[in-house]
Amino acid sequence: xxxxxxxxxxxxxxxxxxxxxxxxxxxxxxxxxxxxxxxxxxxxxxxxxxxxxxxxxxxxxxxxxxxxxxxxxxxxxxxxxxxxxxxxxxxxxxxxxxxxxxxxxxxxxxxxxxxxxxxxxxxxxxxxxxxxxxxxxxxxxxxxxxxxxx
Numbered sequence: 699x700x701x702x703x704x705x706x707x708x709x710x711x712x713x714x715x716x717x718x719x720x721x722x723x724x725x726x727x728x729x730x731x732x733x734x735x736x737x738x739x740x741x742x743x744x745x746x747x748x749x750x751x752x753x754x755x756x757x758x759x760x761x762x763x764x765x766x767x768x769x770x771x772x773x774x775x776x777x778x779x780x781x782x783x784x785x786x787x788x789x790x791x792x793x794x795x796x797x798x799x800x801x802x803x804x805x806x807x808x809x810x811x812x813x814x815x816x817x818x819x820x821x822x823x824x825x826x827x828x829x830x831x832x833x834x835x836x837x838x839x840x841x842x843x844x845x846x847x848x
Contacts, residue, residue: 734764736764736765736766736824737763737764737765737766738765738766738767739765739766739767739825739840739842743767743841743842743843743844744839744840744841744842745765745839745840745841746837746838746839747763747827747837747838747840748835748836748837748838749761749762749763749781749784749827749828749829749834749835749836749837749838750834750835751834751835753835756828758831758832759831759832759833760828760829760830760831760832760833760834760835761828761829761834761835762826762827762828762829763826763827763828764824764825764826764827765824765825765826765827765840766822766823766824766825767822767823767825767842768820768821768822768823769817769820769821769822769823769844770817770820771817771818771819771820772816772817773816773817773844774814774815774816774817774844774845774846775790775814775815775817775842775843775844775845776812776813776814776842776843776845777790777799777801777811777812777813777815777825777840777841777842777843778804778810778811778812778839778840778841778842778843779810779811779812779827779838779839779840780810780838780839781809781810781836781837781838781839782836782837783835783836783837783838784809784829784830784833784834784835784836784838785802785803785809785829785830785831785833786802786809786810786811786827786828786829786830786838787800787801787802787811787827787828787829787830788800788801788811788812788813788825788826788827788828788840789824789825789826789828790813790815790823790824790825790826791823791824791825791826792819792821792823792824793821793822793823793824795824798815798817798823799813799814799815800813801813802830809830814845825840825842827840
């Protein structure tokens with residue numbers, strides 16, 4: 699009789715605890731999905747925005763802001779990031795978070811960023827705008843241009 703009572707008691711505790719854990723995991727996953735939401739690049743492919751201390755911490759004392767753009771295989775893109783407020787870095791990432799291309803200082807010798815990349819797979823790409831070092835940010839302009847082959 700004692701073993702039967704122990705088995706029933708064990709089931710009484712384990713089943714509700716398991717259900718509670720599953721519910722909490724689902725709620726946590728939903729909350730996490732809502733926290734990270736890259737900003738869509740508008741149809742004109744230009745953004746005027748401000749990088750602030752409320753954006754994504756980089757772990758290096760600076761901050762980053764993410765934008766999402768849909769690109770097609772074969773696209774050749776130029777991503778131009780300009781700011782008078784901070785030293786810019788622009789990164790193009792695939793949807794899995796891997797870096798496709800990155801640029802710190804553009805070819806004009808300024809601290810603005812300009813990167814070029816050929817897209818191999820169609821899909822959503824993340825453009826990360828961030829400040830070099832421990833700079834908190836400021837206003838910036840971002841432009842995405844699809845280049846046409848000659």
